[in-house]
Amino acid sequence: MTQHLSPQEFVESLDSTLATDRLDHLAACQTCRDEIEQLRLLMTDVEAAAPVPQPSPLFWDHFSDRVRQATSNVEPAARPAWWAQTWRPLAAFAGGLAVVVLAVVLRSGPGAPVPVDSATASVAMAEPDASNPDELASEMFVTIASALPWEDVEQVAMPRADTVDNLIEQLTPAEREQLARWLRAGIGDLE
Amino acid sequence: MRVGTETAGALPWQAPAGWNVSMTRPDRPSGEQAPAADLREADDRALVEAFRSGRRDAFDVIVDRHRRHVYQLCYRFVSNHEDASDLAQDVFVRAFKGLGNFKGDSSLGTWLYRVGVNACLNRLAMKKVDTEPIEAMPRVDDRAADALDQVMREERAAEVRSAIAKLPPKQRATLTLRVYQELSHEEIAQVLGSSVGAVKANFFHALGNLRRLLQS
Numbered sequence: 001m002t003q004h005l006s007p008q009e010f011v012e013s014l015d016s017t018l019a020t021d022r023l024d025h026l027a028a029c030q031t032c033r034d035e036i037e038q039l040r041l042l043m044t045d046v047e048a049a050a051p052v053p054q055p056s057p058l059f060w061d062h063f064s065d066r067v068r069q070a071t072s073n074v075e076p077a078a079r080p081a082w083w084a085q086t087w088r089p090l091a092a093f094a095g096g097l098a099v100v101v102l103a104v105v106l107r108s109g110p111g112a113p114v115p116v117d118s119a120t121a122s123v124a125m126a127e128p129d130a131s132n133p134d135e136l137a138s139e140m141f142v143t144i145a146s147a148l149p150w151e152d153v154e155q156v157a158m159p160r161a162d163t164v165d166n167l168i169e170q171l172t173p174a175e176r177e178q179l180a181r182w183l184r185a186g187i188g189d190l191e
Numbered sequence: 192m193r194v195g196t197e198t199a200g201a202l203p204w205q206a207p208a209g210w211n212v213s214m215t216r217p218d219r220p221s222g223e224q225a226p227a228a229d230l231r232e233a234d235d236r237a238l239v240e241a242f243r244s245g246r247r248d249a250f251d252v253i254v255d256r257h258r259r260h261v262y263q264l265c266y267r268f269v270s271n272h273e274d275a276s277d278l279a280q281d282v283f284v285r286a287f288k289g290l291g292n293f294k295g296d297s298s299l300g301t302w303l304y305r306v307g308v309n310a311c312l313n314r315l316a317m318k319k320v321d322t323e324p325i326e327a328m329p330r331v332d333d334r335a336a337d338a339l340d341q342v343m344r345e346e347r348a349a350e351v352r353s354a355i356a357k358l359p360p361k362q363r364a365t366l367t368l369r370v371y372q373e374l375s376h377e378e379i380a381q382v383l384g385s386s387v388g389a390v391k392a393n394f395f396h397a398l399g400n401l402r403r404l405l406q407s
Contacts, residue, residue: 007391007392007396008388008391008392008395011376011391011392011393011394011395012391015376032322032382032393038402039398042340042398042401042402042405045347045348045351045399045405046351046355046366046370046398046401047370048344048347048348048351049347049348049349049351049352049355050267050351050352050371052262052263052266052267052371053265053266053272053299055262055276057270060258063254063258063262063276063279064251064254064258064281066280067254067258067280067283067284067287068251070280070283070284071247071250071283071284071287074284074287074288076242076287076288076290076291125339139310
């Protein structure tokens with residue numbers, strides 16, 4: 001028998017959005033079916049438990065007046081100035097770029113310093129080395145990020161606390177395996 | 192007092208024949224104007240833009256449009272009209288102050304729920320809200336044939352409400368938004384600032400804890 005439903009899958013089952021392959025397990029598993037039945041009964045109790053009394057129409061007019069009075073002396077927060085809106089995306093972009101550069105440096109590993117004259121250096125900055133995939137990736141990142149609006153770059157470069165969780169949840173098992181291999185390899189390099 | 196979008200029109204009172212009386216709601220205090228018709232028809236996004244450009248009356252329309260949902264949410268957390276009313280007012284004052292920073296990533300309604308949930312959880316953390324005593328159940332007409340059934344249903348409902356009040360704050364918020372406010376898991380994730388997976392797990396654990404509380 002396959003694994004029992006996870007908490008998320010129980011909720012999906014209550015919502016009738018459980019994935020088809022897990023429906024097969026549900027059909028065969030009495031334990032999971034019993035759990036769902038109990039959850040359904042509980043949901044019925046919860047739904048019946050909390051009617052909110054409807055205040056009178058006069059209350060609503062009075063309520064709106066109260067809010068108006070309470071806000072009459074309040075200054076709404078002004079929209080942030082353009083520079084205040086821009087510094088965060090700029091910092092994010094710089095941070096993202098730093099991460100890419102760091103990744104390139106870590107993956108290429110320590111090597112003997114190669115003397116470069118200034119002319120060669122400027123050419124290297126201007127045109128990425130087509131034979132080096134890391135440099136191409138970095139160049140591509142910079143090009144794409146430069147063409148995007150700042151807000152979009154901020155969305156990508158300043159993830160919220162749960163963004164990584166979200167992304168990992170969206171990966172297929174094969175992709176997760178690959179990610180785990182990369183992480184193990186990366187940690188091994190650092191050690 | 193003003194004529195709002197939900198309560199427009201004259202009071203339902205008919206003057207006796209021969210009386211020359213015009214019976215309408217009192218006007219706003221002098222100096223205030225009812226929101227213009229264009230605002231009442233505007234969608235939330237346009238209202239936010241109008242407010243940002245200095246039209247305070249746009250906020251009146253926002254209050255009229257969302258006050259019931261915000262009040263209901265607050266009532267779910269505090270279980271009495273007085274506190275719910277104060278809390279709902281507080282939510283709109285916070286919204287008034289913060290609307291300039293609203294980015295529009297979610298709908299205005301979802302954002303207001305977010306402000307509301309934060310206000311409710313703060314209130315719960317600061318003040319022990321009086322829980323509803325079993326004796327406060329609505330009176331039951333004992334002449335009704337199913338009076339006993341109704342009493343039992345009310346008792347059960349009071350137990351469930353009491354158990355919900357004991358849930359950890361985030362689980363309680365998730366359960367309330369899902370079951371009573373009928374938000375989708377995605378909307379709840381936006382309100383609570385977490386992932387959809389976390390919302391589903393929270394909801395499952397809320398039900399599990401509720402079951403344990405009701406059995407104990």
